[in-house]
Every structure is written in C-alpha cells, then in structure tokens.
Amino acid sequence: MTATYAPTVHHGTGKGTASLLLGICSLPAGWTLVAPALGLILGAMSRGDEPFARGRAGWGIFLNLLAMLGWIIGGALLLAAGAGWAIWEVDFGALFGG
Numbered sequence: 001m002t003a004t005y006a007p008t009v010h011h012g013t014g015k016g017t018a019s020l021l022l023g024i025c026s027l028p029a030g031w032t033l034v035a036p037a038l039g040l041i042l043g044a045m046s047r048g049d050e051p052f053a054r055g056r057a058g059w060g061i062f063l064n065l066l067a068m069l070g071w072i073i074g075g076a077l078l079l080a081a082g083a084g085w086a087i088w089e090v091d092f093g094a095l096f097g098g
Contacts, residue, residue, distance in 0.1 A: 016053025016060065019043035023063025033071055039064035 022039030039060055046057035 011050070011052040013046075013050055013053035013056065015042045016046035016050050016056035019046055019060025019064065020056045021060075023060045023067065026064060026067035027070075033068060036064040036067040036071070040068075 019039045019042040022035050022042070026036045026039065043057045043061035043064065046053050046060075050057070
C-alpha cells in the first residue's frame with residue numbers, strides 16, 4: 001500500500017502581518033501618514049483574501065486608524081496653536097483705527 005499525499009496549500013498571511021507590523025511601528029515611531037495609510041490598505045486587502053490572517057488584519061486596521069487619528073489630532077492642535085498665536089499678535093487698535 002502506498003501513501004498519497006495532497007499537495008501542500010500555502011495560506012498566505014503576509015498582508016495581514018505587514019498591516020499589523022506597520023500599525024505597531026506607526027504608534028511609537030511617529031511616522032508620517034504614509035505608513036498607516038499603507039497599513040490600512042494592506043489590512044483591508046488581507047481581510048478579504050487571507051482568512052487565516054483575519055485577526056492580524058483586524059488589529060492592524062485598528063492600530064493604523066489609531067496612528068492616523070493621532071496625526072490628525074496633533075496637526076489640528078498645531079494649527080489651532082498657530083492661529084491662536086497669530087490672533088494674539090494682531091494689533092486690533094490699528095485695525096479699527098484706535
């Protein structure tokens with residue numbers, strides 16, 4: 001009796017793993033919005049293509065959204081601080097003829 005073996009099926013998890021790693025690295029490293037955006041894209045692609053990486057892709061999407069939210073909030077605070085400083089420096093007496 002001879003044993004027959006089925007071909008090995010590779011279940012790719014590369015996109016989900018890359019999304020998770022980009023999400024982890026984006027939080028403390030302070031990368032630009034490029035890394036979290038790429039991680040979001042890879043995570044979304046992985047959720048549809050790689051059933052064995054759904055957990056990694058889900059966590060990658062969450063961490064990348066968190067990193068992007070941090071950048072957006074930080075940029076908004078920086079703009080608000082700059083606008084506040086600019087308003088503080090304006091001479092309203094000269095502006096209104098006083």
